[in-house]
Amino acid sequence: MRRLLVALLTLAAMVSVVSRASADAPSLKLPPPTGSHPVGSTDLHLVDDARRDPWVPTGPRELMVSMFYPALLSIGQRRPYLTTAEAKALLTESGLPDVDPARVAATRSSARVDAPPLLGKRALVVLSPGFGKPRTTLTGLAEELASKGFVVAVIGHNYESHGTAFPDGRVTECAACGSDSTLLPPIRSADVSFVLDTLTRGSSKWSWLIDRTRIGMAGHSIGGYSTPTAMVNDQRIRAGVDLDGRLWSPIPASGIDRPFLLLGRESEYTPAGPDTTWAGSWPKLTGWKRWISVAAAGHASFTDVGVLGEQLGLSKPGLLGGLRGMELTRAYVSAFFDANLRGGRQPLLDGPVAGNPEIKFWN
Numbered sequence: 040m041r042r043l044l045v046a047l048l049t050l051a052a053m054v055s056v057v058s059r060a061s062a063d064a065p066s067l068k069l070p071p072p073t074g075s076h077p078v079g080s081t082d083l084h085l086v087d088d089a090r091r092d093p094w095v096p097t098g099p100r101e102l103m104v105s106m107f108y109p110a111l112l113s114i115g116q117r118r119p120y121l122t123t124a125e126a127k128a129l130l131t132e133s134g135l136p137d138v139d140p141a142r143v144a145a146t147r148s149s150a151r152v153d154a155p156p157l158l159g160k161r162a163l164v165v166l167s168p169g170f171g172k173p174r175t176t177l178t179g180l181a182e183e184l185a186s187k188g189f190v191v192a193v194i195g196h197n198y199e200s201h202g203t204a205f206p207d208g209r210v211t212e213c214a215a216c217g218s219d220s221t222l223l224p225p226i227r228s229a230d231v232s233f234v235l236d237t238l239t240r241g242s243s244k245w246s247w248l249i250d251r252t253r254i255g256m257a258g259h260s261i262g263g264y265s266t267p268t269a270m271v272n273d274q275r276i277r278a279g280v281d282l283d284g285r286l287w288s289p290i291p292a293s294g295i296d297r298p299f300l301l302l303g304r305e306s307e308y309t310p311a312g313p314d315t316t317w318a319g320s321w322p323k324l325t326g327w328k329r330w331i332s333v334a335a336a337g338h339a340s341f342t343d344v345g346v347l348g349e350q351l352g353l354s355k356p357g358l359l360g361g362l363r364g365m366e367l368t369r370a371y372v373s374a375f376f377d378a379n380l381r382g383g384r385q386p387l388l389d390g391p392v393a394g395n396p397e398i399k400f401w402n
Contacts, residue, residue: 064139067350068147069179069343070362073369074186079110079154080118084206087233093226094198094214103195103203104234105174107185108248109161110154120146121175121202124210128202132171132213133344138351146347149182162253162380163238165231165276166193167262169284169342170223171213173200176342177259183369189376190248192238196230199223199261221288223261224268231256231269231276253277253380257372259342260284267320270295278379280372282341283308286316294323298379302341302371305332310401327379329388330401333359333367340364359397367395 072078087100121129126140164184166177174195181191195203198214205211215223235254238245255278258266263284270276271291279295283303301321307314309332321330337358339345348354349361370387377383386392390400 064142065350066145066147067142067347069149069182069346070365071149072179072182072186074109074183074188074373076109076157076186076188077111077113077154078107078150078182078185079115079152079156080105080107080150080185081153082106085234085237090229090233092197093222094218095211100230100233101197101205102230102234103174103197103205105178105181105193105195106245107150107181107191107193109157109185109188109190110151111157112155113151115151115154118148118150118152118178120144120148120178121173122204122210125173125175125202125204128210128212129173132201135351135353143347148178150178150185156248159248160250161188161190161248162255162376163190163192163235163249163251164376164380165234165254165256166191167196167227167231167256167258167265168193168200169260169262169338170199170220171201171216172259172342172344173202176344179343179346179365180257180369180372184373184376187373187377189373189380190245192234194227194230194234196223196227199226220261220264224265224288225272227258227262227265228269228272231265232273235273235275251275255279255376255380257282257376258284260338264288267295267299270297270299278376280375282368282372283336283338285314286320290320290323292323294325296326298327298375299324300328300371300375301330302368303332304336304338304340305334305397305399306336308332309399329375331371332399332401333364334397334399335359336364336397341368363397367397370395371398 083104126143174193257280259282263281266279278298280300345361374385378385
């Protein structure tokens, strides 16, 4: 009996230590954006009644879209990063079931929920996340663009991520996982066009904030792969960015004559690297273009995952630090859209600079 009592007391002490460690663990946070504007944010639940969902065709296509915008004042609560259910799904999909999902869900960002927007028509940038990942993994980039005066729409492509929460309490799973990746760009292209239709419609309050002649798109991984398809199908998209996304489907022979940026890992995306799809697509990008590689970057270096993983102690030796990855991604993507949607002068895009030794330009 005494041994049993000692064992129970020992177990209780261990549980107490673990609980205290979890409670005392520092909150995860994203670096604040560097632009001059405070950032506001709100979530939209959009329903495309004209289209059945391609993955679960029992109802219309539904999307959750996170809007980020320059705010008049930095008031309101900080934007929640994920619901606990979404965080749990992300961690399980990432092979990290032992990480407390509540800690990830409580990640601190800079945007303020429903803060009053700064009036005036502004360029719009649509962001599309990687396959299986929630739209919130592009929050750091979205906040940066909004702080520099862009309106940003981050699309949650339903059934294409592990866990998407809807206002009525539903959390959808990744019905598309395991599907042929070439099926995704046309679906995402249709999603983007629907979102643009909705936001720029005269009855939408967003039409008062968006200059429909200045629209761009950027995506990570599958989102980047889907960007050329969206540009071919929707001429409203005036400039595009592919962040570390292999272009499995060829760009049509007619090409894309609008500005385009390829930004990816040096280990994959150089003219002599393992990937051949960028080199094959390069001649078909006939407008202003840049091909930039980032030394020591990983696939997650272009999203929040690199930053949050680093804070969780999950960094891989030899890879670019999460904060540095975000810093470079923010700098080059915002410079690209400033130059090509607002006509700003951006020497950063002219070639290598001493302060960014990780960056290489390719022709």
